């Protein structure tokens with residue numbers, strides 16, 4: 001998938017996380033991950049980021065089994081379903097997994113590993129998606145707009161994405177479009193300083209659309225590869241917010257026809273099923289093209305990615321796995337499903 005994968009060869013170790021205070025770096029990934037998944041750093045990172053969800057799902061499912069295996073009957077299927085539901089994957093996806101296990105094994109005594117493999121495969125299939133890569137304009141700059149409710153992780157995700165793009169040698173401009181909160185402008189300015197890239201800010205309370213316009217203009221002027229624009233997550237009403245996002249998109253397109261090339265919706269994984277209602281509010285009005293699922297590391301509800309994929313015609317492009325600069329990876333269904341269930 002996207003560029004993160006290209007790093008897999010040079011990192012068997014978890015990447016250093018300079019700004020990370022969460023202590024979430026994978027401590028014990030070295031031994032068991034290495035064989036089937038040569039993804040190395042990425043797989044380890046995903047696995048440790050999913051620790052909380054893994055603890056719920058993996059432990060729960062393992063608890064269903066005794067050493068001699070378990071008969072797959074209605075009781076077992078009911079218990080399995082209840083445990084899947086606890087990861088916030090929702091009734092649809094959990095029901096499909098249960099039905100698949102029923103179809104494959106009903107009336108048989110099975111071992112844990114067989115069932116885990118079936119569940120992993122099913123999750124993988126449910127998550128299959130096209131267009132997981134970050135969009136790229138035919139000619140630079142690629143303009144990326146980042147939307148989502150307050151606190152979902154927009155600014156932090158922009159920081160992480162920018163850090164990655166900059167470390168690949170790309171030239172960037174950030175746009176501090178959340179002009180309603182002075183702290184938001186400061187926060188993005190700190191990221192720009194860390195990364196060493198340009199930032200366009202407006203005065204406090206300035207028109208966010210004009211900041212977006214100027215950011216696009218700046219990117220063209222200095223020959224940047226990417227312009228990444230932050231937005232406010234809350235106005236007086238949801239309708240006003242959507243109108244504003246619409247206006248931001250319009251002025252960007254006016255400056256650079258066809259832009260923004262990507263509108264990324266940031267959803268907070270710790271919100272579990274509530275992330276779905278957030279997505280409903282944004283996805284159509286804001287013209288979203290992809291999702292960043294943030295804070296997977298802090299969530300035991302990582303299963304929520306299944307209903308997100310099920311209900312929105314939007315690919316999950318990145319997942320946030322911590323607060324540090326390096327704590328984001330491209331989303332890859334295979335890696336995700338394996339990391340979720342592998343012991």
Ligand SMILES: Nc1nc2c(ncn2[C@@H]2O[C@H](COP(=O)(O)OP(=O)(O)O)[C@@H](O)[C@H]2O)c(=O)[nH]1
Nearest residue numbers: 150151152153154155156294295320321322323
């Ligand atoms: N653990 C963890 N924290 C995150 C992640 N992404 C963002 N945060 C934290 O969530 C809080 C809100 O993030 P922020 O980027 O300011 O959200 P915004 O209001 O949408 O811009 C901050 O304390 C971030 O450090 C993540 O992937 N993992």
Ligand SMILES: [Mg+2]
Nearest residue numbers: 154155178184
């Ligand atoms: Mg912000």
